[in-house]
Amino acid sequence: MRIEFSGIAKRFGDHQALKETTLALPDVHAMAIIGPSGGGKTTLLRLIAGLEIPDRGELFIDGERLESGQAALLRHRRSIGTVFQSFNLFPHLSALENIVLPLEKVHGYGRPAARDHAMALLERFQLAPHAGKRPAELSGGQQQRVAIVRAIAIRPRFLLLDEPTSALDPEMTAEVLDVIGELRTEGRDLIMVTHHMGFARSVADHCLFVGDGAILEEGPAEEFFAAPRSEQLRSFLAKILKY
Amino acid sequence: MSTSESPQSHIDVGDGAAIPTKSDVGLFTAWRIAFVGSIACCIFLAVYKPDPYLAIFKFVPDGILVTFKVTVGAILLAIVLGLFTGLGRISTNRLVNGIASLYVEVIRGIPLLVQIFYIYYALGRFVRIPDLFSAIIAMAVCYGAYMGEVFRAGIQSIPKGQMEAALSLGMSRRQAMRHVILPQSIKVVLPPIGNEFIALLKDSSLVSILAVSDLLRRCREFASESFTYFETYTVIALIYLVITLFFSKLIGIMEERLNAGK
Ligand SMILES: Nc1ncnc2c1ncn2[C@@H]1O[C@H](COP(=O)(O)OP(=O)(O)OP(=O)(O)O)[C@@H](O)[C@H]1O
Ligand SMILES: [Mg+2]
Numbered sequence: 001m002r003i004e005f006s007g008i009a010k011r012f013g014d015h016q017a018l019k020e021t022t023l024a025l026p027d028v029h030a031m032a033i034i035g036p037s038g039g040g041k042t043t044l045l046r047l048i049a050g051l052e053i054p055d056r057g058e059l060f061i062d063g064e065r066l067e068s069g070q071a072a073l074l075r076h077r078r079s080i081g082t083v084f085q086s087f088n089l090f091p092h093l094s095a096l097e098n099i100v101l102p103l104e105k106v107h108g109y110g111r112p113a114a115r116d117h118a119m120a121l122l123e124r125f126q127l128a129p130h131a132g133k134r135p136a137e138l139s140g141g142q143q144q145r146v147a148i149v150r151a152i153a154i155r156p157r158f159l160l161l162d163e164p165t166s167a168l169d170p171e172m173t174a175e176v177l178d179v180i181g182e183l184r185t186e187g188r189d190l191i192m193v194t195h196h197m198g199f200a201r202s203v204a205d206h207c208l209f210v211g212d213g214a215i216l217e218e219g220p221a222e223e224f225f226a227a228p229r230s231e232q233l234r235s236f237l238a239k240i241l242k243y
Numbered sequence: 244m245s246t247s248e249s250p251q252s253h254i255d256v257g258d259g260a261a262i263p264t265k266s267d268v269g270l271f272t273a274w275r276i277a278f279v280g281s282i283a284c285c286i287f288l289a290v291y292k293p294d295p296y297l298a299i300f301k302f303v304p305d306g307i308l309v310t311f312k313v314t315v316g317a318i319l320l321a322i323v324l325g326l327f328t329g330l331g332r333i334s335t336n337r338l339v340n341g342i343a344s345l346y347v348e349v350i351r352g353i354p355l356l357v358q359i360f361y362i363y364y365a366l367g368r369f370v371r372i373p374d375l376f377s378a379i380i381a382m383a384v385c386y387g388a389y390m391g392e393v394f395r396a397g398i399q400s401i402p403k404g405q406m407e408a409a410l411s412l413g414m415s416r417r418q419a420m421r422h423v424i425l426p427q428s429i430k431v432v433l434p435p436i437g438n439e440f441i442a443l444l445k446d447s448s449l450v451s452i453l454a455v456s457d458l459l460r461r462c463r464e465f466a467s468e469s470f471t472y473f474e475t476y477t478v479i480a481l482i483y484l485v486i487t488l489f490f491s492k493l494i495g496i497m498e499e500r501l502n503a504g505k
Contacts, residue, residue, distance in 0.1 A: 051410060051411060074413065074415060077411055077412075077413050078412075078413030080411075081411075082408075082411035082412075084404060084407070084408065084411075086404055088402075088404040088405060088407060089408075090405065090423055090427075091427065092427050101423075102409075102412035102414065105414060106412060106413040106414055106418070107413065150412070151412075154412060
């Protein structure tokens with residue numbers, strides 16, 4: 001995918017969450033975004049997701065300018081899969097219905113086709129036995145895997161993941177990262193905010209270091225981790241790799 | 244940040260609980276004493292002092308039916324009105340939001356009895372509709388405002404992540420509201436709606452000041468013919484008590500079922 005930020009900025013109240021940012025990434029397939037808490041990672045991801053509208057500047061994805069009209073935003077969101085830190089499955093629906101609902105209501109599937117498609121995906125990710133369960137009856141790892149399936153079921157151009165494992169314990173983290181790695185192997189494009197440096201290093205082809213509302217450093221994954229240029233990134237990596 | 248995004252299980256809207264909680268257990272709960280006691284009183288009075296009590300009991304069923312009609316009709320209409328008011332109150336559309344908020348503020352600032360008179364006579368100026376319907380509309384307009392606050396609180400109790408997730412999957416706000424937010428709010432708004440139902444059941448006695456022969460008016464008619472004021476009002480109080488206690492228990496049970504089926 002091709003991503004271009006041209007002077008985008010976002011402010012919440014009197015807090016500048018993202019300072020004027022310009023960046024062109026002509027050919028990324030897996031991008032990791034890392035950085036300290038409150039630095040603006042989520043804000044950046046939400047802007048790409050079309051869940052937030054920039055105050056200024058323009059955003060181009062695959063050469064297409066992201067318009068801020070409701071209809072355009074709707075179209076944009078329909079073409080992108082988003083996975084949240086807190087899963088955000090719909091608690092009143094079973095795992096299967098969570099996936100079926102958007103397919104049926106938004107993406108023009110008939111009910112049987114939606115169910116078949118959802119069921120096939122659940123099977124592929126070893127979630128078929130849980131199809132009929134409500135989110136509350138699933139472990140955190142299972143919930144997040146269902147959420148990932150729900151996001152890819154709508155056949156998005158690419159996937160956005162915001163710290164998808166932060167709410168999980170280590171064992172479940174592994175099962176979710178495995179799924180994401182698998183998706184990447186299949187050739188699915190993704191952008192992911194993560195604190196797992198090892199995973200970022202092995203999966204991503206491009207990395208962004210975001211802090212204090214700005215992209216402080218960016219570059220191909222190998223260089224980024226092996227030879228960080230900025231002092232901030234060096235000390236951030238040192239801190240995070242310490243434990 | 245919390246990981247389990249289950250909706251808040253309880254919201255506090257209204258003037259206080261009219262429904263017994265689960266902590267009211269045991270053989271001699273206040274509810275049982277009141278319910279059994281009031282039924283026993285009715286039977287006792289009817290058997291031992293048939294004159295005038297039996298006559299009163301025979302006279303009132305029509306009134307009970309009217310009271311039910313007013314209550315059920317008004318609550319259904321109030322729910323519809325309340326749903327739209329609640330949606331209006333959280334709308335980002337200035338005009339819609341303004342109308343809904345104004346409605347709630349105005350209604351909350353006027354005594355119910357005055358509203359009933361006002362709406363009844365205001366309606367009467369423009370359209371000819373049966374008194375019963377005027378009474379139902381008057382009650383519904385009033386309770387719709389309170390119900391609007393119940394729905395607003397219910398919708399706002401659903402975690403923000405739910406709307407976000409729905410939008411991220413490509414749903415419009417309207418679709419997200421209909422398929423994701425409202426179905427989850429039902430569990431949250433049902434208890435306060437039950438509460439409003441009980442309150443409305445009691446307040447429906449106010450329509451007796453109009454030409455609607457509800458339970459209270461019917462009894463007043465009887466009393467003024469037979470000059471048995473004390474006896475008649477005793478019966479009215481007992482009947483309201485039995486009905487109210489019955490429904491509050493029923494709603495309490497429904498609520499428990501709902502929570503059990505989480
Ligand atoms: N909707 C909002 N309203 C007000 N302030 C916000 C909002 N969203 C984000 N912010 C603020 O913007 C700043 C950047 O937030 P953001 O969520 O993008 O950081 P982050 O890098 O994702 O942090 P974390 O690692 O904690 O998730 C924070 O200071 C946050 O408080
Ligand atoms: Mg974040």
